[in-house]
Amino acid sequence: MAVAVGAAEAGLKRVLLLERHPRLGGILNQCIHVGFGLSYFKEELTGTEYAFRYKKIFEQTATEVSGRSFVCNLTPQKEVSFVCPEGEFRIMGDNVVLATGCRERTREMLTTPGTRPAGIFTAGLAQEMVNIHGLLPGKNVVIIGSGDVGLIMARRMMLEGARVHAVLEILDHLSGLVRNKIQCLDDFGIPLHLRHEILEVMGKDRVEGIRFRNNATGEVNEMACDTLLYSVGLIPERDLLIGAAIEPGNGFYVTGNADYVHDLVDRVTRDGEKLGRSLGKR
Amino acid sequence: MKEDKKSRKKADKQIDRTRARRFTCIVCPACCELETDGCEVDGARCPKGEAFARQEMVMPLRVITTTLRCETAEGVKMVPVKTASPVPIARVFEIMKGIRALNLPEVPSIGTRITVGTAEGPIEVVVTGEVD
Numbered sequence: 001m002a003v004a005v006g007a008a009e010a011g012l013k014r015v016l017l018l019e020r021h022p023r024l025g026g027i028l029n030q031c032i033h034v035g036f037g038l039s040y041f042k043e044e045l046t047g048t049e050y051a052f053r054y055k056k057i058f059e060q061t062a063t064e065v066s067g068r069s070f071v072c073n074l075t076p077q078k079e080v081s082f083v084c085p086e087g088e089f090r091i092m093g094d095n096v097v098l099a100t101g102c103r104e105r106t107r108e109m110l111t112t113p114g115t116r117p118a119g120i121f122t123a124g125l126a127q128e129m130v131n132i133h134g135l136l137p138g139k140n141v142v143i144i145g146s147g148d149v150g151l152i153m154a155r156r157m158m159l160e161g162a163r164v165h166a167v168l169e170i171l172d173h174l175s176g177l178v179r180n181k182i183q184c185l186d187d188f189g190i191p192l193h194l195r196h197e198i199l200e201v202m203g204k205d206r207v208e209g210i211r212f213r214n215n216a217t218g219e220v221n222e223m224a225c226d227t228l229l230y231s232v233g234l235i236p237e238r239d240l241l242i243g244a245a246i247e248p249g250n251g252f253y254v255t256g257n258a259d260y261v262h263d264l265v266d267r268v269t270r271d272g273e274k275l276g277r278s279l280g281k282r
Numbered sequence: 283m284k285e286d287k288k289s290r291k292k293a294d295k296q297i298d299r300t301r302a303r304r305f306t307c308i309v310c311p312a313c314c315e316l317e318t319d320g321c322e323v324d325g326a327r328c329p330k331g332e333a334f335a336r337q338e339m340v341m342p343l344r345v346i347t348t349t350l351r352c353e354t355a356e357g358v359k360m361v362p363v364k365t366a367s368p369v370p371i372a373r374v375f376e377i378m379k380g381i382r383a384l385n386l387p388e389v390p391s392i393g394t395r396i397t398v399g400t401a402e403g404p405i406e407v408v409v410t411g412e413v414d
Contacts, residue, residue: 032347032348179313
């Protein structure tokens with residue numbers, strides 16, 4: 001959306017926005033917590049409010065929007081193939097911008113040893129389950145990694161009646177913002193264990209517990225739980241470019257979290273608008 | 283003006299160290315380290331941080347954000363809400379109980395205020411998002 005707003009400001013007339021979800025706004029739609037927009041809107045908003053307000057700005061541009069549209073292929077000639085409920089389409093553009101955000105790192109990417117029972121989720125997936133679908137992933141939770149989504153979900157799970165036993169972080173410092181540790185962990189008395197590493201997932205059908213090590217002392221312990229949430233980093237989503245062996249540049253652009261991981265959405269918006277303006281001026 | 287900003291950053295305010303407490307500001311991502319005796323605040327880079335420290339000293343307040351269940355004709359929808367004003371941390375679980383007991387027949391639009399009954403009296407929540 002931000003690229004389209006920037007491009008419209010600079011006078012670019014024809015922009016097509018392809019979104020695989022029915023709604024615009026991306027991950028903001030599941031971020032019901034406050035902490036967004038302090039810099040861009042000069043007001044503390046929830047993610048959903050931020051998306052709503054920005055959509056109002058976006059709707060003033062003449063951008064054509066195609067929802068439920070999944071881009072399956074790009075070619076170096078800037079031909080974009082996508083599928084949507086109306087069928088399969090190919091379209092040529094002068095410039096192609098990827099504002100595809102990030103993907104969460106999973107347990108598999110960390111290669112945590114142990115069994116593969118039910119009850120292991122990424123924090124963002126758990127957030128979608130709770131906030132959008134009203135489902136609780138589990139009752140006794142341990143969070144692996146101290147990223148922002150993990151911290152936010154620790155509080156969210158507590159509010160919804162689950163117990164969060166601990167947050168384990170392998171590094172000697174917090175990965176997320178300090179303010180999130182205070183209002184999500186400290187307010188609810190959730191312990192944060194730094195320099196702790198998960199060694200094994202236990203359980204046959206459902207997670208029954210984990211084995212973990214305190215890397216400072218070498219001590220190994222077990223903890224019972226039925227749910228693990230992984231908040232262990234985000235990877236910019238650029239598979240479309242990688243699949244087609246295209247390097248950014250030459251009419252292909254990457255912006256927002258697909259470019260690099262931002263910790264504030266306000267900066268994502270500003271990056272997008274800046275790119276949009278530079279495209280409009282061409 | 284410049285002088286004023288400097289004085290907020292530097293530790294030159296008269297603080298009664300015997301009753302002083304330290305907080306980390308959560309108003310914005312800058313996360314200033316604050317120290318306050320209830321009147322004077324040291325370490326804040328903005329007036330919001332000073333107000334936060336004074337409030338935190340007496341009674342910490344937080345905005346609760348959660349979802350409200352709506353059983354509509356098209357199925358169950360979860361509507362995002364936040365408390366209309368910050369509430370004391372001690373009341374968080376009691377208020378959550380009140381919000382979770384609610385069940386609306388249709389999806390309210392963004393900005394709608396809804397009164398929630400809790401054990402210690404009603405509070406207001408505001409709808410913060412659109413649901414489709």
